[in-house]
Amino acid sequence: MKTxxxxxxxxxxxxxxxxxxxxxxxxxxTEIPKVQLDxxxxxxxxxxxxxxxxxxxxxxxxxNFKTIPLKLDVYFPDNDIKSRPAFFFIHxxxxxxxxxQQAQIIQWAKYFxxxxxxxxxxxxxxxxxxxxxxxxxxDYTDKxxxxxxxxxxxxVYPAIRDAKAALRWVVANASAYSINTxxxxxxxxxxxxxxxxxxxxxxxxxxxxxxxxKLDPTLSxxxxxxxxxxxxxxxxxxxxxxxxxxxxxFGHQRFDSNDPSLFIAHGDKDPTVPxxxxxxxxxxxxxxxxxxxxxxxxxxxxxxxxxxINNKRxxxxxxxxxxxxxxxxxx
Numbered sequence: 001m002k003t004x005x006x007x008x009x010x011x012x013x014x015x016x017x018x019x020x021x022x023x024x025x026x027x028x029x030t031e032i033p034k035v036q037l038d039x040x041x042x043x044x045x046x047x048x049x050x051x052x053x054x055x056x057x058x059x060x061x062x063x064n065f066k067t068i069p070l071k072l073d074v075y076f077p078d079n080d081i082k083s084r085p086a087f088f089f090i091h092x093x094x095x096x097x098x099x100x101q102q103a104q105i106i107q108w109a110k111y112f113x114x115x116x117x118x119x120x121x122x123x124x125x126x127x128x129x130x131x132x133x134x135x136x137x138x139d140y141t142d143k144x145x146x147x148x149x150x151x152x153x154x155x156v157y158p159a160i161r162d163a164k165a166a167l168r169w170v171v172a173n174a175s176a177y178s179i180n181t182x183x184x185x186x187x188x189x190x191x192x193x194x195x196x197x198x199x200x201x202x203x204x205x206x207x208x209x210x211x212x213x214k215l216d217p218t219l220s221x222x223x224x225x226x227x228x229x230x231x232x233x234x235x236x237x238x239x240x241x242x243x244x245x246x247x248x249x250f251g252h253q254r255f256d257s258n259d260p261s262l263f264i265a266h267g268d269k270d271p272t273v274p275x276x277x278x279x280x281x282x283x284x285x286x287x288x289x290x291x292x293x294x295x296x297x298x299x300x301x302x303x304x305x306x307x308x309i310n311n312k313r314x315x316x317x318x319x320x321x322x323x324x325x326x327x328x329x330x331x
Contacts, residue, residue, distance in 0.1 A: 031083040033180050034329040035116035041077035043113045049074060051122070051169035053218040054162060057130040060138060060154055067218060068129065072166055073100055075109040075119040076177050085183035085328060087112050087119045088170060090163055092190030092303070095155040096127045104189070104305045111315045118177045120170055124162035124195075127151045131158025134210040140249050156242050159191070160198045160207040165222035167199065167230075172223040183326050185232040187263075187318070190273065190303065193238025197262075197281070200233040201243055201254050210250065232325050234263045234318050237270055237302055239277035240284075255284050261291040261325040265307070265314050267300030293321045 050069045058064040077084070089105055091098040100121040109119040125131040137157050141150050167186070174181050188196040198207070204227055213219045247253050262285055266278035278296070285292040295317065297307045307314055323330055 031180075032327065032329050033083045033085045033116065033183050034081065034331055035085065035323065036331055037115070039111070039114040041079050041114050041116065043110050044076050044078050045109075046074045046076075048072075052162070052165040052222045054125055054129075054158070054165075055132050055216055055218055056125065057132065060130055061132060061135070062130075065132075068125075070122075070124065070162055070165065071100075072120055072122040072169070073109075074177060075113040075121070077113050077116055077118075079116070081116065082178045083180040084116060084118050084178045085322075085326065086170060086174075086177075086179045086181070086185065087117045087322075088167055088184060088186045088196075089119065089121050090124070090186070090188035090192035090195045091121070092188065092192045093126070095152045095159055095191050098126075098191070099123065107305075108315050112319070115319070118179050120166070122163060122166045124166070125155070125158045127155040129155075129158070131155070131161070132211055132216045133157045134249075136210070136249050137245075140245065153245075156194075156245070157207060160195050160202075160242060161211075163195050163199050164204075164207055167228050168223040168226040171226040171228050182229060182231070183328065184228060184230050185234060185322050185326075186230050186260075187234025187236070188238065189236040189305070190238065193235045194240075194242060194273075196233055197235055197238055197240055198242045198246075200230045200260050200262075201240070202246060203252075203254060204228075206246060206250075206252060206254070230260045232261050232263065232322050234322075235265070235278075235281065236314065237266045237273050237278075237304070239273050240281060241277075255288060257288045257290060259285075259288065259290050261321070263293045263295075263318055263321045265295040265297060265304075265317070267297040267302060267304045267307070269299055270302045272302040291325060293317070 048071045051072050052070045053067050055065045056068045091102050100123045113119045186196045264278050268275045282294050297304050
């Protein structure tokens, strides 16, 4: 009962928002990717690529629905390198808004792509889209506090489901962008970080197999034959709340010693996603003995994109962490 109360309290706070190593994808090259310390390459972009289709209901799980396209942008360096790392990024917005073309995301995309990464920014279904949700997930809303934002909680499941579909698309299309799929980073800000943590820690089948192809025929458009390996997670003011829900709703506890390394940056005055969420993740990683970086952003609130630590911006710190953890060749 105490565990359930803790989860409900966490979800209540989370909803105030207005490792996967079980399926390892073979890399296209055995060569360790090379990246540049400084901005070096021209950034090329392909916009609005459809990575899958998905259902949007008139109301939650109603029989009246339409099929909508899900899209992403790919930023890639203008070079002839055949083994590139990938950075898969998910926008925030409390699962009610936001865009893959958010200004801060474009800034990060240019920063990493100009140094040798392929950077993928995705859109996904939001609260207004009313994506298909497992009945068990719907039923769990009866246990949430009366003040909880139920619509946002219901939007979490399809958002994570879509992000996983987008990541499978990346693996399926890796050769087109010379991506070495053994060097994938996932990250995001706020709700995007929540989603990045969820796909990085959960198993391949989580947020996928709870709904079968008969209930959601668009599942066949999501490159189900592909699997992925996530090496590093970049968490910008996120939390693990969906993983807590996964444990309570389906009985799956997914944190373990094989999880991807984790970069945590979180304002200690964050009124939206409490700073305690970062401390929770830090404690879990310490207990499991998994590498992590922990940056409490002193005096900062939510969405502290311009924060610095020792005169380094967050993208610079994330760069250093990814290079170190993935042992990339730095030139």
